[in-house]
Each structure stands twice: as structure tokens, then as C-alpha cells.
Amino acid sequence: MSSCGLHYTPPETPEAFELRRKKAVEAYIQTSTKNQGLTYESIGFGATQMVKPESYRTLDSLYAIKYKNEQKGITSTPILEEQIGNQRIIARNDTNRVIYIEDHVFALSTDTSTEVYAANFQVTSDVVVYDMVIRESTFLSRRDIERYKQYLFNESFLNQGSSPGTAEQKFYALFTTHFSGLSKDERDKEVRHMLHIMEIAQRRASLGPEGILKTLAAIEFLGKLTVSELVNTTSKFTTSNFQIMKASNEALSEITGYSFVFTIEPAANNDGAMAGYAMEYDRYFHVVRKEKLY
Numbered sequence: 001m002s003s004c005g006l007h008y009t010p011p012e013t014p015e016a017f018e019l020r021r022k023k024a025v026e027a028y029i030q031t032s033t034k035n036q037g038l039t040y041e042s043i044g045f046g047a048t049q050m051v052k053p054e055s056y057r058t059l060d061s062l063y064a065i066k067y068k069n070e071q072k073g074i075t076s077t078p079i080l081e082e083q084i085g086n087q088r089i090i091a092r093n094d095t096n097r098v099i100y101i102e103d104h105v106f107a108l109s110t111d112t113s114t115e116v117y118a119a120n121f122q123v124t125s126d127v128v129v130y131d132m133v134i135r136e137s138t139f140l141s142r143r144d145i146e147r148y149k150q151y152l153f154n155e156s157f158l159n160q161g162s163s164p165g166t167a168e169q170k171f172y173a174l175f176t177t178h179f180s181g182l183s184k185d186e187r188d189k190e191v192r193h194m195l196h197i198m199e200i201a202q203r204r205a206s207l208g209p210e211g212i213l214k215t216l217a218a219i220e221f222l223g224k225l226t227v228s229e230l231v232n233t234t235s236k237f238t239t240s241n242f243q244i245m246k247a248s249n250e251a252l253s254e255i256t257g258y259s260f261v262f263t264i265e266p267a268a269n270n271d272g273a274m275a276g277y278a279m280e281y282d283r284y285f286h287v288v289r290k291e292k293l294y
Contacts, residue, residue: 017127018048020127021048021100021102021123021127022045022102022104024123024127024128024129025045025102025104025121025123025129026040026042026106028121028129028132029106033108037110038108038109038110039108039109039110040106040107040108041106041107041108041109042104042106043105043106043107043116043145043149044104044105044149044153045102045103045104045105046103046104046105046152046153047103048100048101048102048103049100049101049103050098050099050100050101051098051099051100051101052098053097053098056098058087058090059084059087059088059090062080062083062084062087063084065080066080066084097124097125097126098125099122099123099124099125100122100123100124100125101120101121101122101123102120102121102123103118103119103120103153104118104119104120104121105117105118105119105148105149105152105153106119107145113139114139114140114141114142114145115137115138115139115140116137116138116139116140116145116148117134117136117137118134118135118136118137118152119132119133119134119135120132120133120135136179136187138187138188138191138192139188140191140192140195144192144195147195147198147199147202148191148195150198151172151175151194151195151198154169154172156168157198157201157202158201158202158205158206158207167207168207171197171198171201171207174283174284175190175194175284178190178284179191190284193284193285193286197212197285200212200215200216209244209258209285210239210242210258210260212285213239213242213258213260213279213281213285214237214238214239214262216281216285216287217237217239217262217277217279217287218237218262218264220287220290221262221264221277236264236265237262237263237264237265238262238263238265239260239261239262239263240260240261240263241259241260241261242258242259242260243258243259243260244258245257245258245259254283255283256282256283257280257281257282257283257288258280258281259278259279259280259281260279261276261277261278261279261293262276262277262279263275263276263277264276264277274294275292275294276292276293276294277290277291277292277293278290278291278293
């Protein structure tokens with residue numbers, strides 16, 4: 001066979017086909033932005049959606065009937081086999097083809113800023129990108145990109161590499177609903193706020209609201225400290241009278257905010273007096289009231 005010039009070409013694996021689609025998406029973006037002075041960076045891909053034409057879906061449903069019958073020990077009927085055969089011809093001649101929707105998160109950067117995009121790319125079965133729909137975009141610092149990807153792909157930020165826990169799912173749902181009614185500028189600001197909360201929760205290894213709010217209150221009074229700097233400060237902070245405010249007295253009523261007393265005890269080498277503040281935050285962890293008590 002070798003002397004006759006015949007060569008065996010193995011069929012493409014699903015993994016190789018998926019990689020080709022992703023590379024096509026990346027090349028499409030790079031080609032589209034190369035004259036705009038932007039630097040492209042691939043951040044990640046989500047799960048692929050496969051959209052089949054009606055003829056393919058009908059064929060799938062016929063095969064599903066055949067499979068169920070076989071599971072029950074029922075022999076396929078001539079009528080069903082004829083329907084499958086006819087539908088295979090219809091699907092083969094259908095000019096509409098299977099479309100793959102690739103969920104891609106990427107960054108476009110200039111010398112001074114980075115904007116992160118989440119977009120869906122429609123790719124044909126012969127690996128041609130013919131449409132792109134940007135779901136959302138946000139200006140972020142580079143340090144926030146990984147957490148933003150975790151949010152977009154619904155990944156755990158408390159236990160990286162795992163599926164999100166119930167608390168994380170509720171947290172994502174809360175902010176996703178919150179973002180839906182905001183302008184672009186407001187949304188960018190609120191996304192950065194959410195990512196800050198995620199960082200605090202990640203360092204504390206908990207989404208418990210009291211611990212998060214204790215950290216936020218400390219930053220409120222000490223200034224723009226990083227979470228790491230806050231952990232290393234010599235001042236002592238305590239919370240008391242912590243209350244979760246709800247829309248009604250019903251057990252499953254939605255949370256509307258939080259209130260507590262925040263106390264600052266100065267460092268041992270500081271002669272300042274202890275200070276206490278009445279604090280109130282909304283459900284999205286924004287401070288709405290701070291009142292000095294002593």
C-alpha cells in the first residue's frame with residue numbers, strides 16, 4: 001500500500017475538532033483587532049453549545065425512540081426504520097448545518113487599560129466563525145481578571161477547581177440580578193466591588209457576611225488598604241449586635257441588609273481611645289450608614 005502511494009488518515013477526534021474551533025475564534029479576534037492598537041489575550045473558554053437544524057433534531061428523536069424500544073426489548077418496526085432512513089436523507093441534504101457556539105472570555109488591552117469581554121462565537125462545522133455576540137464587557141485591573149473569569153464561568157472561588165457551593169451560587173445570582181439594571185459605567189464599578197468581596201471571602205475562606213463586613217468596615221475607617229495589609233495591621237477590630245435585616249418576618253424572606261456595631265481598639269503603642277460605630281450595609285455590601293457612638 002505504501003508503494004502505491006496510499007496513506008491512512010485517521011478521523012479527527014472530538015478533542016482535536018474542539019481545539020480547531022477555539023483556535024479559529026482566537027484568530028478571528030486577532031484579525032478583527034490587529035489595526036486598532038489592541039493586545040489580545042485569551043483568558044478561557046466555557047462549555048460549547050451545539051445547535052442542530054430541525055432535520056437533525058427530528059432524526060435524533062427517531063433514534064431516541066429506537067433506543068428506548070431496544071432498552072425495553074422491543075424490536076424496531078419496519079415503519080420506524082423507514083422513517084429513520086428517510087430522515088437521514090433529509091438531514092444529509094439540509095443546507096443548514098450544525099452550529100457550535102463557543103463561550104469565550106478574553107481581554108483587549110492598551111498601554112493604559114484592560115477591558116475583559118465575555119462573548120459567544122458561532123462557528124460552522126467547517127470551522128468558520130461567522131458571528132460574534134458580546135454578552136458583557138468590563139474595565140478591570142489585571143489582578144481581578146482571574147476572579148472575573150470564575151464569576152463568568154460559574155466556578156468556585158472558595159475552592160478553586162471545584163463546582164461552586166450553594167453560598168457561592170447564591171452570591172453569583174445576587175450580583176447577576178443586580179447588574180442587569182445598571183448602565184455600563186455603573187456595572188463596571190459594581191463588578192469591581194463584587195470582585196473585592198470575592199477576594200475578601202477567598203482570603204477568609206468563607207462567604208459569612210459578618211466576617212466580610214468586619215473587613216469592609218475596617219477598610220472604611222483605615223483607608224484604602226489591601227486585604228493583605230489589613231490582615232497585618234496591629235489594630236484590633238470587633239463586631240457586636242450583628243443583625244440580618246429582611247423584607248419581612250417570613251423565614252425565607254429576602255435579605256435587605258445588615259447592621260452591627262463596629263469597634264476599633266488602637267494598637268498597644270497608640271494612646272488613642274477605643275472608638276465604636278453603628279454600621280449599616282445593604283444586601284450588596286455597600287455602606288449606607290455609619291454613626292459614631294463613642
